[in-house]
Amino acid sequence: MFENPTNLPNTLFDEFRRLTEEINEVFAGGLTSGGAIRSVPRGSFPAINVVQTPADVEVYLFAPGIDPKKLNVSVQQNLLTLSGERSIPVDENASYYRQERFSGEFQRAVALGDDVDPDRVEAKYRDGIVQIKLHRRESARPRQIQIL
Amino acid sequence: MSANTGMTERDAKSPAVESLARASESSIRAPVDIYEDSEGITVEADMPGVSKDRLQVRVEAGSLLVEGHVQFDLPEKAEALYADVRSTVYRRSFVLGRELDTEKIQANLKDGVLKVRIPKRAEVKPRKIDVQVS
Numbered sequence: 430m431f432e433n434p435t436n437l438p439n440t441l442f443d444e445f446r447r448l449t450e451e452i453n454e455v456f457a458g459g460l461t462s463g464g465a466i467r468s469v470p471r472g473s474f475p476a477i478n479v480v481q482t483p484a485d486v487e488v489y490l491f492a493p494g495i496d497p498k499k500l501n502v503s504v505q506q507n508l509l510t511l512s513g514e515r516s517i518p519v520d521e522n523a524s525y526y527r528q529e530r531f532s533g534e535f536q537r538a539v540a541l542g543d544d545v546d547p548d549r550v551e552a553k554y555r556d557g558i559v560q561i562k563l564h565r566r567e568s569a570r571p572r573q574i575q576i577l
Numbered sequence: 578m579s580a581n582t583g584m585t586e587r588d589a590k591s592p593a594v595e596s597l598a599r600a601s602e603s604s605i606r607a608p609v610d611i612y613e614d615s616e617g618i619t620v621e622a623d624m625p626g627v628s629k630d631r632l633q634v635r636v637e638a639g640s641l642l643v644e645g646h647v648q649f650d651l652p653e654k655a656e657a658l659y660a661d662v663r664s665t666v667y668r669r670s671f672v673l674g675r676e677l678d679t680e681k682i683q684a685n686l687k688d689g690v691l692k693v694r695i696p697k698r699a700e701v702k703p704r705k706i707d708v709q710v711s
Contacts, residue, residue, distance in 0.1 A: 493689030557689015
């Protein structure tokens, strides 16, 4: 009975949106965590990119206009948790046409590899991006084995 | 635009101008807040990673164009594990009304947030008319 709650016929737009979402998943090349338990909907604030090098894992948090002192970064085992608040003041005397920017409290969690060292984490803030560097344990780095 | 922002200068070598030429490149639609008060309209846009020299704010054919390039110093041998952000270009444009004074636009960038102030022309600002009591 409620298969179609709006009682409107499926439009071409609905179909197009579904297709776009599916295509995005396919072409993301595994870079989205679509099925991960801690994944968030697309467009959630703040956006995150994660890259890995043999020596460390770097997490980029796209968090413009936040006070870095109010950002909580914590690592527990291999789970990095980022939380904070961005409060955008509202001008009472103005009329708003668009309010697309996120305002409020946020939290994101990123599961990292098992080899990150929770005691060696560095973070810096520049131009609205928080860069968090987590060192990987020596033992996890690829080693060149010499053939005798 | 106000001269002190330095954003109106068109430098043929700047990355912002180069990329305008290839506008088909996929860009990020920067989220914006837009609000109006009696003096003018303010646009605030989230453009994390953009520094002042990689930002372009200009008025062309009655439209406000905003474009910024993310400076992203990835370490060598970096391998992407996860990516919400898949482009390094932010782009947004808005059609301005004739009541706005495009000569006096001011732009300010702080911590990845761009704030553009577009004042209204003096003659269209609402004026309070004092009623004379005789």
